[in-house]
Amino acid sequence: MFPIKDDNPQLQTPYVTYAIIGLNLLAWFALQGLGSHPVLGQSVCQFGLIPADLLNDFTYDTSQWPCPPDQGVGWTGFISSMFMHGGWMHLLGNLWFLWVFGDNVEDAMGHKRFALFYLLCGLAAAATQVVADTHSVIPMVGASGAIGGVMGAYIILYPRVKVHMLLVMVVFITTIRVPAVLMLGYWAFVQFTGGVSSLGATGGGVAFWAHIGGFIAGAILVFAFKDQQLLSRHPFYGWREPRH
Numbered sequence: 753m754f755p756i757k758d759d760n761p762q763l764q765t766p767y768v769t770y771a772i773i774g775l776n777l778l779a780w781f782a783l784q785g786l787g788s789h790p791v792l793g794q795s796v797c798q799f800g801l802i803p804a805d806l807l808n809d810f811t812y813d814t815s816q817w818p819c820p821p822d823q824g825v826g827w828t829g830f831i832s833s834m835f836m837h838g839g840w841m842h843l844l845g846n847l848w849f850l851w852v853f854g855d856n857v858e859d860a861m862g863h864k865r866f867a868l869f870y871l872l873c874g875l876a877a878a879a880t881q882v883v884a885d886t887h888s889v890i891p892m893v894g895a896s897g898a899i900g901g902v903m904g905a906y907i908i909l910y911p912r913v914k915v916h917m918l919l920v921m922v923v924f925i926t927t928i929r930v931p932a933v934l935m936l937g938y939w940a941f942v943q944f945t946g947g948v949s950s951l952g953a954t955g956g957g958v959a960f961w962a963h964i965g966g967f968i969a970g971a972i973l974v975f976a977f978k979d980q981q982l983l984s985r986h987p988f989y990g991w992r993e994p995r996h
Contacts (some may be wrong), residue, residue, distance in 0.1 A: 800891025880965025896897020904970030
């Protein structure tokens with residue numbers, strides 16, 4: 753299942769959401785060569801977050817590392833990794849989720865608060881992944897941890913809103929509408945089960961614990977960042993019946 757859109761009205765122009773999407777696209781173009789080789793691999797090693805390198809953990813033979821030790825950007829990788837991606841589908845999938853859910857979370861916070869909220873969720877996501885696998889030599893990249901925070905905030909703010917999902921069953925394709933609490937709750941459950949199954953695994957893959965960390969951070973931080981005055985005029989806020 754894949755979200756197409758939601759039934760949540762947009763109350764203000766989501767400038768920060770647009771800016772974040774633009775920065776990710778700019779990084780993909782200017783720093784990652786639109787996914788071309790060898791630029792893509794070099795950018796992932798240079799700007800990604802590598803837990804073992806960050807913590808000077810040289811448990812593994814450094815000659816076998818996918819990236820040269822000490823090539824990365826160190827602690828600033830917590831920020832730079834949020835704007836790097838591993839491929840076209842990785843990039844477009846992340847930005848689509850941000851496009852669907854980011855505008856309404858920005859509606860609830862205002863532009864400045866949402867910008868800070870997004871960065872904090874990204875930092876929490878990266879930190880969670882580092883703690884979950886301190887020995888990892890695989891560079892972590894992607895906006896999905898921060899976007900997980902956006903989704904965590906969305907499920908708290910707008911649980912009843914219907915989300916249109918694309919459902920593909922072999923050759924049968926249709927759309928369904930489900931409450932955000934079910935769609936995002938299912939997404940969080942998948943990330944958790946994936947994270948548990950990945951414990952102790954080596955090699956690359958999905959940074960499930962970053963998704964989980966971002967989601968939980970967003971669900972908690974939203975209480976500090978939401979603007980009650982903005983939400984008072986939103987017809988779909990909370991569990992109450994929508995106002996028309």
